[in-house]
Amino acid sequence: MTSTTGEACFRVAPGGRIAGELTVPGDKSISHRALMLGALAEGDTEISGFLAGEDCLSTLRALAALGVGIERPERSSVRVHGVGMEGLRGASAPLDMGNAGTAMRLFMGLLAPQPFDSQLIGDASLMRRPMERVAAPLRQMGARIETLEGRPPVRIRGGASLAGIEFPMPVASAQVKSAVLLAGLRARGRTRVIEPAPSRDHTERMLASFAVRLTREGSSVALEGGQRLRATSVRVPGDFSSAAFFIVAGCLAAEQGLLLRNVGVNPTRTGLLEMLRSMGADIRLHRHASDTPDAEPTADIEVHKSQLRGIRVPESLVALSIDEFPIFFVAAALAEGETLVRGAQELRVKESDRLAAMAEGLSRLGVENRLLEDGLWIRGGTGLEGGCIESRGDHRIAMAFAIAALAARAPIEIRDVANVATSFPGFLELARAAGLGVEAT
Numbered sequence: 471m472t473s474t475t476g477e478a479c480f481r482v483a484p485g486g487r488i489a490g491e492l493t494v495p496g497d498k499s500i501s502h503r504a505l506m507l508g509a510l511a512e513g514d515t516e517i518s519g520f521l522a523g524e525d526c527l528s529t530l531r532a533l534a535a536l537g538v539g540i541e542r543p544e545r546s547s548v549r550v551h552g553v554g555m556e557g558l559r560g561a562s563a564p565l566d567m568g569n570a571g572t573a574m575r576l577f578m579g580l581l582a583p584q585p586f587d588s589q590l591i592g593d594a595s596l597m598r599r600p601m602e603r604v605a606a607p608l609r610q611m612g613a614r615i616e617t618l619e620g621r622p623p624v625r626i627r628g629g630a631s632l633a634g635i636e637f638p639m640p641v642a643s644a645q646v647k648s649a650v651l652l653a654g655l656r657a658r659g660r661t662r663v664i665e666p667a668p669s670r671d672h673t674e675r676m677l678a679s680f681a682v683r684l685t686r687e688g689s690s691v692a693l694e695g696g697q698r699l700r701a702t703s704v705r706v707p708g709d710f711s712s713a714a715f716f717i718v719a720g721c722l723a724a725e726q727g728l729l730l731r732n733v734g735v736n737p738t739r740t741g742l743l744e745m746l747r748s749m750g751a752d753i754r755l756h757r758h759a760s761d762t763p764d765a766e767p768t769a770d771i772e773v774h775k776s777q778l779r780g781i782r783v784p785e786s787l788v789a790l791s792i793d794e795f796p797i798f799f800v801a802a803a804l805a806e807g808e809t810l811v812r813g814a815q816e817l818r819v820k821e822s823d824r825l826a827a828m829a830e831g832l833s834r835l836g837v838e839n840r841l842l843e844d845g846l847w848i849r850g851g852t853g854l855e856g857g858c859i860e861s862r863g864d865h866r867i868a869m870a871f872a873i874a875a876l877a878a879r880a881p882i883e884i885r886d887v888a889n890v891a892t893s894f895p896g897f898l899e900l901a902r903a904a905g906l907g908v909e910a911t
């Protein structure tokens with residue numbers, strides 16, 4: 471449904487209780503990677519629990535345009551007919567990555583060593599995002615890549631011969647690390663990436679499950695070029711970043727508890743749990759047994775309503791909870807006392823400037839806060855007014871403010887929410903089933 475201006479909006483009634491058992495859709499990061507590695511593998515890769523969100527569908531369509539056969543027997547089951555390391559064919563038109571930063575950056579690494587030219591474009595948000603962080607190391611490897619003043623469109627000239635590099639990453643970015651490793655698969659010699667702080671390690675785990683040999687030592691990961699990928703089956707767990715909205719909802723309003731089933735709890739993703747627990751949240755993990763050390767760990771997550779207290783967030787947790795800050799700031803606004811986040815300047819270059827979007831939205835709801843260059847200070851515990859929020863077209867800003875209504879004194883309206891479908895198709899229905907009074911207007 472859309473408003474009279476043609477823009478999709480959420481209207482959320484104040485208050486309410488959260489309860490029940492929920493299963494969130496599949497992990498976005500893992501779904502992108504399963505498609506890409508499945509495409510490069512020899513044989514057929516079966517993916518279950520695939521996230522049929524717009525971002526991953528952009529990856530799926532791009533691979534199809536590069537000549538990869540992909541079937542979807544069901545919405546969340548995908549069969550990728552791998553073409554092998556030399557099997558991709560040039561696309562006849564620019565590859566459109568939509569809103570998906572992960573897709574664009576990982577494709578840069580995947581396409582840089584190919585014999586054909588490629589061009590990558592995206593929606594208005596993606597066309598503003600920085601791409602030199604990936605283009606620069608790929609050029610060091612010998613790739614011929616151009617950006618437009620650091621941003622898309624990204625033009626990749628085919629036929630470059632790549633050599634492995636040793637790359638100390640300036641930012642802790644799983645996208646940069648993954649792009650360099652993907653390029654390294656077709657480079658001469660060894661490619662080694664050194665991280666300034668741990669970032670999500672889905673690429674490393676999944677490469678290992680596709681039979682690629684990697685060396686992981688301390689903060690570095692290395693692989694030899696020329697390796698072949700062997701098709702496998704990938705079970706995608708529920709997306710922790712989607713579960714995060716309900717984890718915070720549970721902290722605010724699950725008097726009888728809320729259970730989130732089969733959520734990915736890779737420790738490089740779950741910084742939010744540590745942050746919330748140190749604020750006083752009652753969150754219990756019921757872990758599932760995993761088959762191999764490289765399998766993605768999963769758990770059922772049980773959350774109970776808790777009185778939260780503000781904290782100073784350790785900078786070491788920032789990269790481990792990078793996508794959860796919009797909903798974390800909502801938790802901070804409802805916690806007693808002050809919360810401070812620093813060292814989070816990366817939030818300024820996500821789907822929107824998430825520091826500015828959250829500061830503005832919280833101010834509209836009457837929450838005292840101070841926007842810092844690299845973070846946000848919030849004084850919580852005074853409750854939330856109702857009001858109208860600009861999501862800036864950012865899915866996570868939209869969902870965070872929808873959850874905030876649980877503790878508001880009047881309705882909250884959130885504008886420009888269509889992009890919720892990029893990461894969390896069915897959010898509205900699931901949120902309603904859990905007890906949130908949200909409707910599309």
Ligand code: S3P
Pocket residue numbers: 498499500572642643644645646648669670792793816
């Ligand atoms: C992602 C990595 C993160 C994250 C993004 C998904 C990935 O970005 O914010 O939503 O799948 O690799 P950075 O690695 O650039 O921090």
